[in-house]
Amino acid sequence: xxxxxxxxxxxxxxxxGIPVTFQRLEIGRVLLSExxxxxxxxxxxxxxxxTPETSRATVYNTLKVFKEKKLIRELIVDPERVFYDSxxxxxxxxxxxxxxxxxxxxxxxxxxxxxxxxxxxxELEEVDVIVRVRSKAA
Amino acid sequence: xxxxxxxxxxxxxxxxGIPVTFQRLEIGRVLLSExxxxxxxxxxxxxxxxTPETSRATVYNTLKVFKEKKLIRELIVDPERVFYDSxxxxxxxxxxxxxxxxxxxxxxxxxxxxxxxxxxxxELEEVDVIVRVRSKAA
DNA sequence: TTCCATGCAAAGGGTTTGCACTCTC
DNA sequence: GAGAGTGCAAACCCTTTGCATGGAA
Numbered sequence: 001x002x003x004x005x006x007x008x009x010x011x012x013x014x015x016x017g018i019p020v021t022f023q024r025l026e027i028g029r030v031l032l033s034e035x036x037x038x039x040x041x042x043x044x045x046x047x048x049x050x051t052p053e054t055s056r057a058t059v060y061n062t063l064k065v066f067k068e069k070k071l072i073r074e075l076i077v078d079p080e081r082v083f084y085d086s087x088x089x090x091x092x093x094x095x096x097x098x099x100x101x102x103x104x105x106x107x108x109x110x111x112x113x114x115x116x117x118x119x120x121x122x123e124l125e126e127v128d129v130i131v132r133v134r135s136k137a138a
Numbered sequence: 139x140x141x142x143x144x145x146x147x148x149x150x151x152x153x154x155g156i157p158v159t160f161q162r163l164e165i166g167r168v169l170l171s172e173x174x175x176x177x178x179x180x181x182x183x184x185x186x187x188x189t190p191e192t193s194r195a196t197v198y199n200t201l202k203v204f205k206e207k208k209l210i211r212e213l214i215v216d217p218e219r220v221f222y223d224s225x226x227x228x229x230x231x232x233x234x235x236x237x238x239x240x241x242x243x244x245x246x247x248x249x250x251x252x253x254x255x256x257x258x259x260x261e262l263e264e265v266d267v268i269v270r271v272r273s274k275a276a
Numbered sequence: 277t278t279c280c281a282t283g284c285a286a287a288g289g290g291t292t293t294g295c296a297c298t299c300t301c
Numbered sequence: 302g303a304g305a306g307t308g309c310a311a312a313c314c315c316t317t318t319g320c321a322t323g324g325a326a
Contacts, residue, residue, distance in 0.1 A: 055283040079220050110252040116269045125270040131254045132263040193308040
């Protein structure tokens with residue numbers, strides 16, 4: 001968690017061609033140290049636990065940069081807020097619409113079979129699969 | 139399109155247990171006459187073509203009612219706006235992130251295989267599959 | 277010095293809410 | 302006349318933008 005981890009994150013940023021700054025390291029620490037699914041606001045809150053002067057705009061800027069460099073993945077799952085996923089390899093999600101909890105789906109639970117026929121001039125960006133669940137009425 | 143269509147929509151509303159009103163018929167005409175994918179604002183615009191005094195709030199209220207009664211399906215595809223789909227049977231979507239165009243995916247293009255293991259006390263609401271595409275860079 | 281990153285506050289845009297009016301049963 | 306549906310405008314919330322400050326090359 002200490003020096004080594006910061007060095008790792010700094011390396012990750014450099015490899016991605018992102019100039020290293022203090023705030024980016026902090027945001028990277030929150031998002032890139034372990035698999036998480038966080039909204040921008042949750043990222044801000046976690047960063048501010050250790051660096052309270054961090055601005056909301058910087059978090060949004062940095063999330064955008066991380067996303068463009070494919071360090072994180074944007075998940076459109078809830079109309080209220082965007083989530084960011086520190087796992088960028090292809091995988092699917094399960095979303096609890098009652099609590100807002102978002103998790104990875106175990107690899108072998110579901111599989112998508114087939115190739116969509118894309119209109120000419122279009123290229124595939126990604127395939128999102130979201131399993132929506134809710135608590136059973138008592 | 140004329141009387142018959144309005145009667146059909148009125149019947150659909152009644153069967154769903156939704157009291158029939160003039161605005162609901164108009165919104166139903168826009169959403170329930172043919173397969174469409176529209177945002178709330180697009181629905182409002184189409185309704186206002188024939189009934190200009192319709193309010194935004196009524197459209198949002200009605201969309202919520204239609205969704206609860208499962209006459210339409212809500213599609214969370216774009217962080218900017220929610221889309222409403224007049225087809226409620228299980229099917230998947232293709233979304234052009236450059237233009238915002240949203241279409242149904244042909245039935246046999248993709249198939250989801252397997253059953254997700256749900257946490258106890260949870261029930262499946264639905265499985266969303268979104269194929270995101272973009273125009274190829276020239 | 278030039279450029280980019282940052283912080284702050286204000287603006288933006290889709291959606292929701294509060295409230296008064298209207299209509300229906 | 303009670304309850305629901307509607308219209309209008311203001312409020313809300315997440316996100317973006319404008320602008321001035323500060324730091325790195």
